[in-house]
Amino acid sequence: MAAPIQWQLATVTGVRDETASVRSFTLSMPAWPGHRAGQHVDIRLTAEDGYSVERSYSIASAPEAAAQPGGSVEITVERIPDGEVSAFLHDVVVPGDRFEVRGPIGGYFVWEAALGGPLLLVAGGSGVVPLMAMLRHRAAAGSGVPARLLYSSRGGDEIIYRPELDELAADGSGLGVVHTLTRSQPPGWTGYARRIDEAMLSEVLRPLGASARVFICGPTALVENAANALVRLGLPAAQVRTERFGPTGT
Amino acid sequence: MSERYVTRGFVGRRGTEDGGAGDLRGRTPPGQYLTSDFPVLSAGPTPRTPLDRWSFRIEGLVSGPVEWSWDEFLKLPARDWVVDISCVTKWTHLDMRWRGPSVDTLLESVDIDPKAAFAIAYADGGYTTNLPIDDVLNGQAFVAYEYDGKPLAPEHGGPARLVVPARYFWKSAKWVRGLRLQERDEPGFWESLGYHNRGDQWLEERYSGD
Secondary structure, eight states, X not given: XXXXXXXXXXXXXXXXXXXXXXXEEEEEOSSOOOOOTTOEEEEEEEOTTSOEEEEEEEBOSOGXXXXXXXXXXXXXXXXXXXXXXXXXXXXXXXXXXXXEEEEEEOSSSOOOGGGOOOEEEEEEGGGHHHHHHHHHHHHHTTOOOOEEEEEEESSGGGOTTHHHHHHXXXXXXXXXXXXEESSOOOTTOOSBOSOOOHHHHHHHHTTTOTTOEEEEEEEHHHHHHHHHHHHHTTOOGGGEEEEEEOTTOX | OOSOOOXXXXXXXXXXXXXXXXXXXXXXXXXXXXXXXXXXXXXXXXXXXXXXXXXXXXXESBSSOEEEEHHHHHHSOOEEEXXXXXXXXXXXXXXXXXXEOBHHXXXXXXOBOXXXXXXXXXETTSOEEEEEGGGTTTTTOEEESXXXXXXXXXXXXXXXXXXXXXXXXXXXXXXXXXXXXXXXXXOOTXXXXXXXXXXXGXXXXXXXTO
């Protein structure tokens, strides 16, 4: 039997706003064993009287970024109205706070530069988080694997990691970032302005071809529609990996 | 760390979801939260097998494999099941209502070799999960083709999924097409990717080594 994945007492060493409702937290770990892009951590919060809750959050940082003493990971959390854990993280947690974390967890929704590509990443909302870990890893590893991110947000001000995505897309490494804004578009917007559909996926996939490895993360309907459309477009189901953020992701 | 660390400022929402009924916390396994949603979690695209090509098999260490077509499967004795379901991703949904035959009913059609100790559920899309046979007998598991009075939706595992309420929900194989009985245990899809081999939610057996 494998060694247990131990709970560790993480210290919050950084808090950064990504959008009005999304915030990233850097967690310094006493003994982080390292992770692969796409994996997640479990967080456990405990009240004075022993009441405790657990939630899972995707790791946003590249494996390469964890290599400090002990190690650190970054998570990016969307504040869910009435979310028992996400609201606590947003409203209460400040640098220096500590809570229990264990991981890394998950071994299927994972990409490593050594796996190669081409790489098609499809995100909806905060589903971009584990995909960002893959893009950060791709950059940190110096990978030139052709890659495209198709990222659906409701509006321009809800795009998570926008400045960093712009930089990565401009670094000449062969990454393309394609946004679609489903509810509101800024003046002069010339990009996609509808939900992800088969025609959009076909256009975004075309430069990568049918050998693309695909990772899709977002709300259930987006994931279901995108995965089904890609299979209809001729991608083998085994090349399409999915992770879903259900409506209960509090 | 055996002693849990008290999180500064964390109070939590305990009790708000049970409307004063009081017993719901006792039905919630450790580390889980209650939901009335039915989240969808799967590792890849949803397989779609036409019903006229669908079948369900019992094979392996049995006196002769048996296979039912969809129409034959629907004629098997079935019952309603109202069970609590816990997913390793932390949600628990109480009183989910399903319909389908028990695994006991399915196994009545074969003679089981006494050496058979494990059932490997296999599904469209290549998914597998492993269970000791003792964990699926005596009303502990069933194959559901209805949820909440309606045909089971594809994203929830339709046309039929195994349901094993006493284990985390990944053991309840979606799109299930058969059970293979064997002497030797054989970790399935998630059991080979870091998740616990047994997955008892009351013991919080989430990950390998828990």
